[in-house]
């Protein structure tokens with residue numbers, strides 16, 4: 001049986017999909033009897049040079065050539081953006097065409113509406129490629145964890161920032177040099193704001209939190225910190241005790257009906273599996289009742305890994321049940337602050353002794369919250385003391401902060417990262 005695909009977008013992911021279809025179609029046909037073929041592809045410029053493009057594929061700039069074509073069985077949206085793409089997907093779902101998309105911005109911001117529409121139309125809306133393109137995390141969460149209960153997720157889902165932070169820590173590159181190198185290698189766009197400010201990671205976290213916990217949230221409700229303020233001194237300071245800075249999302253269930261969700265640079269200690277995730281790679285750690293901690297690791301983006309996620313979804317849409325976008329919790333989940341958190345403090349001072357004595361003067365209870373410390377000379381010939389706290393409540397963290405900052409000998413400049 002032939003399945004005709006309408007393809008919105010023929011850029012990095014769209015042309016990657018054509019390559020994979022050409023390579024894998026015989027295998028897919030042999031195992032499923034299905035023959036996938038792209039009938040029409042929507043682009044913005046018809047005159048663009050597209051070397052190697054199969055002349056049988058009709059190129060168009062009119063979305064209706066796909067949406068109104070009764071021969072097209074399934075729609076793939078890999079054009080991007082949240083404007084037109086939303087209309088195309090709604091229209092396709094309304095005419096009962098399954099939709100596969102890689103569009104994280106759209107699924108994060110309008111996912112609930114589109115999922116409801118897909119459920120109503122009883123057609124699949126699949127978006128594996130929207131989160132950590134090369135890691136089959138959505139399908140795994142939707143299917144394998146049906147018999148388990150997830151308590152938290154955390155991970156590195158932005159390859160650009162992970163590449164930059166790895167290069168800064170391992171090769172001593174400055175922020176600017178690391179960004180330039182990421183751009184030259186195609187990991188960062190000309191305008192890197194979405195990546196370095198943490199918005200891209202936040203979109204992915206929003207998608208995961210909805211999928212796993214049924215939490216509906218928006219970018220402006222979340223605590224998002226990017227990597228722009230990280231200094232060479234911070235990177236060197238956390239290294240003193242073997243730590244690394246990485247841009248992490250965390251999603252934690254903190255009560256029956258509340259979820260804490262954040263995106264920020266965090267200190268990763270050597271015993272965390274995330275400490276092994278370097279350069280453009282992504283990883284997601286899932287904590288669940290039956291499995292405990294599991295980590296899913298792989299490439300986060302790129303033509304081939306992302307197109308693989310799209311192709312796997314195409315096959316799923318053509319062969320599987322229609323329930324794959326179901327969330328796990330039907331509770332009315334709301335956003336909350338984390339109840340406990342461990343921290344890494346980097347305290348700057350002109351002299352090493354002044355910080356040490358400030359810490360020594362803390363009473364036993366506050367001192368007991370500090371689990372590790374080390375020191376390091378910063379780039380201004382001053383001293384940096386690195387303190388790691390236990391997981392503590394916000395109230396106790398505030399007390400500790402107040403006590404230490406009241407010490408007259410301490411320079412008030414310090415940096416705090418969650419860890």
Ligand SMILES: NC(=O)c1ccc[n+]([C@@H]2O[C@H](COP(=O)([O-])OP(=O)(O)OC[C@H]3O[C@@H](n4cnc5c(N)ncnc54)[C@H](OP(=O)(O)O)[C@@H]3O)[C@@H](O)[C@H]2O)c1
Pocket residue numbers: 008009010011012013014042043044045046048061077078079080081084102103104105129130133300301302303306
């Ligand atoms: N690249 C990755 O590694 C990756 C990874 C995960 C997810 N994604 C997501 O996948 C989607 C596509 O990314 P990409 O990197 O493949 O993008 P891209 O290389 O910029 O390609 C976009 C394609 O869509 C077409 N297009 C864009 N807007 C259009 C419009 N309004 N009307 C008609 N055609 C339009 C472009 O036409 P022309 O060819 O004529 O310019 C181009 O073919 C995005 O949502 C992105 O976030 C990408």
